[in-house]
Amino acid sequence: MTVDQRLRKVFADVFELSPEKITDEASPTSIERWDSMNAMVLATALEYEFNVQFTDQELMKMTSYGVIRKTLEAKAG
Amino acid sequence: MSPSKQEILHGLAKDPSPARYVAAARQLEELAADRSPELRIAVLRNVTIDPIVPYLKVHLHAVGLRPVVYLGQHDNVHQDVFNPDSPLFAFRPDVVVFVLRLHVLLPRLVFNFAELSSDQAEALCGEALERTVGMVRAFRERSPAVILTHNFERPVFPAFGILDAQRSHGQQNTVVRLNARLGEQVSALGGSYLIDLDAVLSRVGYEQGLDDRYWHIGRAPYKPSVLLRLADQYVRFAAALKGRNRKCLVLDCDNTLWGGVVGEDGLSGIKLGNTHPGSAYVEFQAAILDLYHRGVLLALNSKNNEKDALEVFERHPSSLLKPEHFVARRINWSDKVTNLREIAAELNIGLDSLVFIDDNPVECAYVRERLPQVEVVQLPPDPTGYRSLLQSLGHFDALTLTAEDRRRSGMYRSEVRRKQLQQESTTLESYLASLEMTLAVGYADGFTIPRIAQLTQKTNQFNATTRRYSEEAIHALATNPAVDVFHAGLKDRFDDNGIIAVAVVRYLGSVACLETFLMSCRVIGRGVERAFLAHVARMAEARGCERLEGEYIPTDKNGLVKDFFPSQGFCRTHEGGNLWSRRLPATSLTAPAWFREIHVQKKECIP
Numbered sequence: 001m002t003v004d005q006r007l008r009k010v011f012a013d014v015f016e017l018s019p020e021k022i023t024d025e026a027s028p029t030s031i032e033r034w035d036s037m038n039a040m041v042l043a044t045a046l047e048y049e050f051n052v053q054f055t056d057q058e059l060m061k062m063t064s065y066g067v068i069r070k071t072l073e074a075k076a077g
Numbered sequence: 078m079s080p081s082k083q084e085i086l087h088g089l090a091k092d093p094s095p096a097r098y099v100a101a102a103r104q105l106e107e108l109a110a111d112r113s114p115e116l117r118i119a120v121l122r123n124v125t126i127d128p129i130v131p132y133l134k135v136h137l138h139a140v141g142l143r144p145v146v147y148l149g150q151h152d153n154v155h156q157d158v159f160n161p162d163s164p165l166f167a168f169r170p171d172v173v174v175f176v177l178r179l180h181v182l183l184p185r186l187v188f189n190f191a192e193l194s195s196d197q198a199e200a201l202c203g204e205a206l207e208r209t210v211g212m213v214r215a216f217r218e219r220s221p222a223v224i225l226t227h228n229f230e231r232p233v234f235p236a237f238g239i240l241d242a243q244r245s246h247g248q249q250n251t252v253v254r255l256n257a258r259l260g261e262q263v264s265a266l267g268g269s270y271l272i273d274l275d276a277v278l279s280r281v282g283y284e285q286g287l288d289d290r291y292w293h294i295g296r297a298p299y300k301p302s303v304l305l306r307l308a309d310q311y312v313r314f315a316a317a318l319k320g321r322n323r324k325c326l327v328l329d330c331d332n333t334l335w336g337g338v339v340g341e342d343g344l345s346g347i348k349l350g351n352t353h354p355g356s357a358y359v360e361f362q363a364a365i366l367d368l369y370h371r372g373v374l375l376a377l378n379s380k381n382n383e384k385d386a387l388e389v390f391e392r393h394p395s396s397l398l399k400p401e402h403f404v405a406r407r408i409n410w411s412d413k414v415t416n417l418r419e420i421a422a423e424l425n426i427g428l429d430s431l432v433f434i435d436d437n438p439v440e441c442a443y444v445r446e447r448l449p450q451v452e453v454v455q456l457p458p459d460p461t462g463y464r465s466l467l468q469s470l471g472h473f474d475a476l477t478l479t480a481e482d483r484r485r486s487g488m489y490r491s492e493v494r495r496k497q498l499q500q501e502s503t504t505l506e507s508y509l510a511s512l513e514m515t516l517a518v519g520y521a522d523g524f525t526i527p528r529i530a531q532l533t534q535k536t537n538q539f540n541a542t543t544r545r546y547s548e549e550a551i552h553a554l555a556t557n558p559a560v561d562v563f564h565a566g567l568k569d570r571f572d573d574n575g576i577i578a579v580a581v582v583r584y585l586g587s588v589a590c591l592e593t594f595l596m597s598c599r600v601i602g603r604g605v606e607r608a609f610l611a612h613v614a615r616m617a618e619a620r621g622c623e624r625l626e627g628e629y630i631p632t633d634k635n636g637l638v639k640d641f642f643p644s645q646g647f648c649r650t651h652e653g654g655n656l657w658s659r660r661l662p663a664t665s666l667t668a669p670a671w672f673r674e675i676h677v678q679k680k681e682c683i684p
Contacts, residue, residue, distance in 0.1 A: 040297055
């Protein structure tokens with residue numbers, strides 16, 4: 001699976017969405033469940049799924065699906 | 078089609094990712110809009126622990142409880158517990174958890190320890206203790222819920238470096254002492270227990286379990302690996318409170334209690350002894366014996382010639398388990414499902430009270446499929462993992478360990494002797510008379526409250542209302558002048574059964590209402606319920622009551638009580654209702670003639 005596919009699945013689980021509806025622009029403004037608490041759950045879920053560690057700066061910048069995807073692609077690559 | 082509960086839980090066992098837990102908690106919630114009993118749990122905290130919620134929900138669903146969770150506002154514990162009108166008390170929790178991290182409660186003990194004199198450190202510890210126990214006590218005064226209090230974490234890198242461990246007033250030792258005092262004070266409150274957070278962290282590893290990034294970003298110190306295990310701890314208490322614990326461990330023999338096949342390898346050929354791999358089986362047996370001493374019933378269900386298997390327990394020098402440790406055994410060539418059914422019937426307990434352990438995946442899968450009520454534990458291929466697997470199971474947890482628990486297996490063995498006597502007796506009445514039974518009826522007091530609460534938590538079959546009470550709730554009822562909490566103990570020529578029946582009676586004017594009327598399944602069929610009800614009626618008459626009311630709330634398990642009230646002259650108060658009533662005085666309510674004596678203890682004031 002590509003990073004994008006795996007990421008979609010985690011998003012779908014955490015925010016209760018259908019994976020195909022997620023766009024790069026998806027953000028806390030467009031996803032109702034994306035509050036500060038679920039942001040933390042999302043980050044821990046991603047660290048588990050991708051076996052990576054985010055820095056505090058990366059965590060603070062996780063403001064949209066697109067940013068997260070690019071961060072993960074950079075870390076995985 | 079949406080997946081079943083078993084499929085969801087099985088999926089999590091394979092992929093325990095945080096995202097899966099979030100999704101599973103949601104799926105289980107949809108499935109559990111059923112009749113599972115509710116469990117209301119409140120978590121009060123001075124740190125962010127919110128990501129524990131999915132773990133908590135999944136674990137509660139796994140033990141058959143429907144979770145309702147209250148998360149206190151961040152660092153709002155004081156306001157919640159000291160204000161009787163707070164949302165916490167409106168929530169009416171069954172269980173409340175206090176999560177107070179020293180970093181927030183008294184930061185100097187964590188961050189500025191090296192500058193403190195030992196006296197100052199002691200004084201701060203006293204303050205930490207006072208604040209914590211003060212809040213716990215304030216809650217206790219306003220609610221009978223089971224209380225769980227986290228202890229404090231030892232520092233990962235203590236203040237005095239390598240010298241810290243050398244000093245009795247080093248930071249490590251200071252926290253260790255503080256935890257010991259906290260444990261004593263918290264458990265002295267009644268129905269109040271310590272959650273050993275520090276032990277959970279050391280199991281996971283402090284460096285693995287703590288997260289400095291989230292601590293600074295969101296005041297969330299614990300990683301999912303810690304939250305998962307904490308949720309497990311909370312749920313073990315909740316399950317014990319709600320009677321979801323199990324009573325009997327059923328064991329396979331070959332490659333479970335020893336290595337090899339005794340029928341083929343012979344008594345001296347099986348692996349059981351001081352050295353690997355036999356030592357793993359000896360340690361596994363030791364862990365099983367620990368459960369036996371905690372009151373868990375042991376039984377055997379194995380495919381062997383009975384003579385071969387028994388010879389191991391009777392004659393093998395390294396076998397810690399002896400024939401007398403087992404209250405039931407099915408060592409035969411029948412299928413294991415039939416055997417499990419028979420064991421449950423023989424012991425008069427439900428299939429959902431059994432845990433079955435076997436090394437054979439085929440047997441395990443067969444039992445799982447045919448008897449989903451039985452908890453099946455499949456042993457790993459490597460016997461060195463057996464002991465810790467057994468010890469990690471929470472199925473046998475109870476909130477108290479009473480004298481009755483420690484003698485339980487002996488009591489079941491007496492039951493076998495009673496059955497022999499029954500076969501020799503010509504009539505049921507002559508048998509019951511020959512038991513020479515004495516019923517001792519009394520009021521709840523400090524000595525009996527733990528056992529009374531435990532019976533309400535564990536009794537499912539002869540239990541008219543299946544109301545569960547914590548020790549604290551029983552204590553509150555026992556000191557209420559409008560309520561009597563009665564218990565009855567039964568002795569016969571074979572054994573002292575201890576306390577086996579409980580009645581909670583509330584007096585409303587001239588009516589005495591049975592809020593709870595229950596009897597242990599061990600003594601079913603001996604007329605105890607009639608003798609006990611007669612006593613309760615006498616006491617109500619003495620108070621001037623004119624009616625006695627009983628309630629029967631049907632469950633899957635308490636069909637035994639269905640005809641009890643009508644058989645004792647009660648009539649329904651409303652057509653189709655659960656409430657039964659009869660006039661007092663009730664001269665027809667008497668103890669059966671076969672009781673040798675009914676001993677009545679007087680009421681004394683309890684503190």
